[in-house]
Amino acid sequence: AEPSSSPIRPLQVGNLTIQQGKPAIIVSTTGNDEEGALKLARQAAQTPQVQVVELRVDKLDFATRVDKVAQLGQAMRRELKGKPLLLTLRTKGEGGSLSPDDASYIALYQQWLEAGFADLIDIEMRIGAQAVDQLVAQAHQHHVAVILSYHDFQATPDNADMLRRLSWQAAHGADILKIAVMPKTPQDVSRLTDVTWQMRQRSDKPLLTMAMGGLGAVTRVSGEVFGSNLTFGTLGEASAPGQLDVQALDQVLTTLHKANAS
Numbered sequence: 001a002e003p004s005s006s007p008i009r010p011l012q013v014g015n016l017t018i019q020q021g022k023p024a025i026i027v028s029t030t031g032n033d034e035e036g037a038l039k040l041a042r043q044a045a046q047t048p049q050v051q052v053v054e055l056r057v058d059k060l061d062f063a064t065r066v067d068k069v070a071q072l073g074q075a076m077r078r079e080l081k082g083k084p085l086l087l088t089l090r091t092k093g094e095g096g097s098l099s100p101d102d103a104s105y106i107a108l109y110q111q112w113l114e115a116g117f118a119d120l121i122d123i124e125m126r127i128g129a130q131a132v133d134q135l136v137a138q139a140h141q142h143h144v145a146v147i148l149s150y151h152d153f154q155a156t157p158d159n160a161d162m163l164r165r166l167s168w169q170a171a172h173g174a175d176i177l178k179i180a181v182m183p184k185t186p187q188d189v190s191r192l193t194d195v196t197w198q199m200r201q202r203s204d205k206p207l208l209t210m211a212m213g214g215l216g217a218v219t220r221v222s223g224e225v226f227g228s229n230l231t232f233g234t235l236g237e238a239s240a241p242g243q244l245d246v247q248a249l250d251q252v253l254t255t256l257h258k259a260n261a262s
C-alpha cells in the first residue's frame with residue numbers, strides 16, 4: 001500500500017519507541033492519593049497494551065508537596081518496569097484540577113525535574129515562550145522528553161489557529177506536539193484530523209491530537225491514518241471525556257493497523 005503519512009523521526013522514551021504505525025497507548029491516574037496511582041502503575045505494568053502512564057499531579061491531594069510527589073513518582077517508576085512515566089500538572093483552564101500562578105507552576109516543574117523521576121513531562125504552552133524555553137532546556141538537560149500541549153474544553157479552534165499552535169510547539173523545542181479540543185459538530189472532528197495530517201506533513205515530530213467527548217472518540221483510534229502517534233485510553237476511570245477502554249482501544253488500533261499494512 002501507499003504510505004498513508006509522512007515519516008516521523010522515532011523518539012525513544014524509556015523502553016518505548018514512539019514512531020509511525022500503530023499509536024502508543026497512555027493511561028492516566030485519576031485519583032487523589034498514592035494508592036490509586038500505584039495500583040494503576042502495577043496494572044499498567046501487567047497490561048502489554050499500555051505503553052505509558054501519566055501521573056496527573058493536579059488531581060493529588062498533595063500536588064504541591066514536592067517531596068511526596070517525588071516519592072510517589074519514584075515508587076510508580078519502580079512498578080512500571082521501564083514503561084515511561086509522564087508527569088502532568090493540568091491547570092483548571094485546560095481541564096485540570098489546580099490553578100497555580102505561573103511562577104508556582106514553573107517552580108513545581110523545576111523541582112520535579114531536579115528530583116528526576118519522570119521520563120516525559122507535559123507543559124502547557126500557554127505559560128509563554130520564556131517559561132517554555134526555560135523548562136524545555138532544563139528537561140533536556142535531565143534527558144526528559146517534553147510534550148507541549150494546548151487544550152480547549154469548550155470548542156474547536158479554527159484550523160489556522162490549531163496549526164499555529166502546533167507549529168509554535170515545534171519551534172519551541174517540543175519532542176511531542178499535542179492538542180486536545182472539544183468538537184460540537186462532525187465537521188469539528190474532521191477539522192481536527194485534517195489539521196493533524198497537515199501538521200504531519202510539516203513536521204517530523206510525534207503528534208498527540210484528539211477531539212474529546214463521544215463525538216470525538218473516533219479520533220482516539222484514527223491516529224495511524226492521520227498522523228497522531230499516541231492516544232489516551234482507560235484502565236477503569238477516564239481522565240477526560242471520550243476515552244476508550246484500553247482493551248477495546250487496542251483491538252481497534254490493531255485492526256486498523258493490519259488493514260493499513262495490507
Ligand SMILES: O=C1C[C@@](O)(C(=O)O)C[C@@H](O)[C@@H]1O
Pocket residue numbers: 028054056088090095122149151180210212232239240241243
Ligand atoms: O491532556 C490530556 C489529554 C486528555 O485530556 C484526553 O482527552 O485524553 C487526558 C488527560 O489526562 C491528558 O493530560
